[in-house]
Amino acid sequence: MKMIDNKTIYQVDAFTDKAFKGNPAGVMILDKLPSVDWMQNMAAEMNLSETAFVAPNSNGFDIRYFTPTVEIPLCGHATLASAHIIYQLGIKTPEEKIHFRALKDNLTITKDGDAVVMTFPQYSLSKIETPTNFRADVGFEPVAIYKSDDNWVVAIANTQEDIEHCKPNFDALIANGLGHLIITSEGKTSNVDFVVRCFVPEAGINEDPVTGSAHCALTPLWASRLGKTEMVSHQISKRGGVLKVALADYNVKIKGNAVTIFQAQLKI
Helix, strand or coil, X not given: CCCCCCCEEEXXXXXXXXXXXXXXXXXXXCCCCCCHHHHHHHHHHHCCCEEEEEEEECCEEEEEEECCCCXXXXXXXXXXXXXHHHHHHCCCXXXXXXXXXXXXXXXXXXXXXXXXXXXXXXXXXXXXXXXXXXXXXXXXXXXXXXXXXXHXXXXXXXXXXXXXXXCCCHHHHHHCCCCCEEEEEECCCCCCCEEEEEEEHHHCEEEECCCCCCHHHHHXXXXXXXXXXXXXXXXXXXXXXXXXXXXXXXXXXXXXXXXXXXXXXXXC
């Protein structure tokens, strides 16, 4: 394996092919993982939605994800960013797969031209009653609402305009059990199957710019509603991002591009 530089950190914009769009992630490739406290402090220093820490193991790489305030078990855009850096540095060739071992899941990554394809778990969904406070907290009345794995609540809106104009009360979301919320609707243009926004105030992220892991739930949901197994998702946050998703047996394939913005050398 190529020599690893333990003092370099990268910032990568994921799920975009343009700088300053998509979702920025910090990435450190290390020869071994530091302490949890050190990784949490570094993630707070980076102050991005997530910073990923990656170190080789006997079958590939261990990967851990931290927001500025907490560790989370799975993150799509930070996985994409990490794979992008591993390929960019030549640690793996474009023909080789990357195997990541996250806290809960084993992830397989491949290269497809300039894009990265991630195989993630498929999340189950169970329909629930709409909370009485939902319209006041979020801004629209959902067509349907579901509870999903990884603590997501998924709410379907009637129109894309509902998603675009939504201005949630983040304190109320946390207080009323909606602190890990996906809102989604069918896309209004022919080149986008569905749109989405994600709010995670309970993890210190009011709105996540682009959320790969949310598509573990969104892909089976929209496949069922649209009768399709391959779809295009547009996360319509301020920065925005595009994901190509597909059902694959009991998994979800999530495809996207990434752009390296900078690398920096640690002085500690």
